[in-house]
Amino acid sequence: MTLPTDLAGRPVIVGAGLAGLLCALRLSPAPCVLASRAPLGTEGSSAWAQGGIAAAVGADDSPALHHDDTLVAGDGLCDPDTVRAVTAAGPEVIALLSRYGVRFDRASDGTLATGLEAAHSRRRIVHAAGDATGAEIVRALAEAVRATPSIAVIERACLVAIATDGQGGPVRGAVLLVDGERVLLPTARLILATGGVGGLFRDTTNPPGATGTGLAAAARAGARLGELEFVQFHPTALAAGAVASAPLPLVSEAVRGEGAILVDETGARFTEELAPRDVVSRAVWHHLLAGHRVFLDARTVLGSHFAVRFPGIDAACRARGIDPATMPIPVRPAAHYHMGGVLVDADGRSTVPGLYACGEVACTGLHGANRLASNSLLEAAAGAIAVARAIAAAPVPVPASRLLPDAVTASRSDTLATVRQAMSRSAGVLRDAAGLEAAIATLLPLAPADDAALVGLMVCVAAHDRTESRGGHFRTDHPGRDALPIRRSLTATEALSRAAAIIAPARKLAS
Ligand SMILES: Cc1cc2nc3c(=O)[nH]c(=O)nc-3n(C[C@H](O)[C@H](O)[C@H](O)COP(=O)(O)OP(=O)(O)OC[C@H]3O[C@@H](n4cnc5c(N)ncnc54)[C@H](O)[C@@H]3O)c2cc1C
Incomplete structure (x- = not known):
């Protein structure tokens, strides 16, 4: 398989979610390549x-109020400059997406309709088609991309490695698996927009492919990854009719924003519904561990209006025999969002020259220890715009062609099952040193040759070494928080040697 030679040297964007699609559009009319494992959208x-x-x-x-709410949710670990820039960009991002054809819901006077979500002090969640905001954004942007001749779209192309001049050296190309064959697309500007890692956990709201392959490629190229221990668990995934290893449908926080309450099988409330997500997730988790069942009850506040305001959630519930108008919805926490990722600066530049990241795969410092609800689509858009602007402003580098590096193949499914089990047992809503050490012992031998295991290992090492509880990271053996909030990052090399050191005492005892 050969790719057209005129694609060589163009910026290559990997991933076609909001971040990848918008980055490609913002680069136009300059030519670029948009590579995606699946057909657009x-x-x-x-x-x-x-x-x-x-x-x-x-x-x-005001952006200032949005900024303040974001800082509170981030629990001391946000980067204030990033928070200021991204929250200030919010209204312009909505205007830009509207210009690309996104049809946001509007009131009869034409103003944007806004919803409320937990820990937001104002109604500021702009939505589309009720609860189908993401689908509408992707529809409009994918259409715009297909209509833009400067964007070369390569579908069914999976990034398996990043070619660099030595470990941590400048980017020389993207190694893609296309039609089962590895090809090198020479480029000196590679933009990762590959999304999150929820697929590393058994219970997740993410698509199954969200296993951190982009993160792994960046790590193997020598990039620093930041705040990896911070995974957000959504408190209300639909816990009915679950199929093993299939994602759990999400029951959006907006449902609680409309007044739905969390109750157990006795009908008793046990938590504050609009507290920050990590607080609600832990309350639900503790209640489940105590042997209760947990439900989201929207009967009184929404009743028959539920299907109108939340048509997608209504359909998912009905497919599992639940009518939210008349029945409480069974829920449980599930891995939902990764605050950590490829460490980037304000322009989306990683620590590897020529490697950029935007969207969920990036760690910009916006979310700190905990993401404020609905800030991630905003971050994906703002990050994509910033990367495109930085690339347009930089001189065009000349990529050197290079032999294929020894790329790692995609995770085998049996290994993925092992990773999921280890992560779900040890790196979930509640964590402790013993559990994390057990996961590290399982993942360390797999990590050199398996992407999911490498990312899982790096998350567990970061979680092990943060001996405090903050935001989405809760250590039952260290429930307090350190006086000084410290942001941390690590490379794959550091993580592998730290993992070996962490499990060395147990190995010594066993021998
Ligand atoms: C159920 C659910 C509901 C959510 N609701 C909200 C919400 O209401 N508001 C909000 O702000 N956030 C929400 N989020 C989070 C938000 O959707 C994501 O953080 C955001 O969409 C990430 O966008 P992205 O472009 O970075 O990645 P994604 O949209 O995940 O796209 C990743 C892309 O990368 C591709 N890819 C991955 N790996 C490779 C590879 N190795 N090679 C090639 N291509 C690859 C994928 O095919 C995909 O095209 C929700 C998340 C979920 C799961």
């Missing part, structure tokens, strides 16, 4: 986003 979390996109567009709102 058919894989990725973006198309599944329900609640909407946070932006201070209301008359009673």
Whole structure:
């Protein structure tokens, strides 16, 4: 398999969710390549986003208020400059997406309709088609991409490695698996927009392909990854009719925003529904561990209006025999969003020259220890715009052609099952040193040759070494928080040697 030679040297964007599609559009009319494992619009979390996109567009709102809410949720680990820039960009992002054809829901006077979600002090969640915001955004952007001749779309192309001049050296190309064959696409500018890691957990709201292959490729190329321990668990995934290893449908926080309550099998409330997500997830998890069942009850506040306001969630419930108008919805926490990722600066530049990242795969410092609901679509859009701007402003480098590096193949499914089991047992809502050490012992031998195991290992090492509880990371053996919030990052090499050191005492005892 050979790719057209005129594609060599163009910026290569990998991933076709909101971040990848918008980055390609913002680079135009300059030529670029958009490589995606699946046909445009058919894989990725973006198309599944329900609640909407946070932006201070209301008359009673301001970017400053949005900024303050984001900092509170981030629990001391946000980068204040990033928070300021991204929240300020909110209204312009909505205007830009509208210009690309996204049809946001509007009131009868034409103003944007806004919803409320937990830990937002104002109604600022801009949505489309009720609870189908992501699908509408991806529809419009994919159409715009297909109509833009400067964007060469390569579908069914999976990034398996990044070619560099030595470990951590400048980017020389993207190694793609196309039609089962590895090909090198020479480029000095590679933009990762490959999404999150929820697929590494048994219970997840993410598409199954969200196993961190982009993160692994960046790590193997020598990039620093930041805040990996911070995974957000959504408290209300639909816990009915679950199929092994299939994602759990999400029951959006917007449902609680409309007043639905969390109850157990006795009908008793046990938590504050609009507390930050990590707090609600832990409350639900503790209640489940105590032997209760947990339900989201929207009967009184929404009743028959549920199907109108949340048609997608209504359909998912009905497919599992639940009518939200008349029945409480069974729910449980599930891995939902990764605050950590490829460490990038304000322009989306990683620590590897020529390697950029935007969207969920990136760690920009916006979310800190905990993402404020609906800030991720905003971050994906703002990050994509920033990367495209930075690339357009930089001189065009000349890529050197190079032999294929010794790329790692995609995870085998039996290994993925092992990774999921280890991550779900040890790196879930509640963590402790013993559990994390057990997961590290399982994952370390697999990590050199398996991408899912490498990413899982790096998450567990970061979680092991954060001996405090903060945001989405809760250690039952260290429930307090350190006085000084510290942001951390690590490379794959550091993680592998740290993992070996962590499990060395147990190995010594066993021998
Ligand atoms: C059910 C659900 C509901 C959500 N609701 C909201 C919400 O209401 N508001 C909000 O702000 N956020 C929400 N989120 C989070 C948000 O959707 C994501 O953070 C965001 O869409 C990520 O966008 P992205 O472009 O970075 O990645 P994605 O949209 O996940 O796209 C990743 C792309 O990368 C491709 N890819 C991955 N690996 C490779 C590879 N190795 N080679 C080639 N291609 C690859 C995939 O095929 C896909 O095209 C939700 C998430 C889920 C799962």
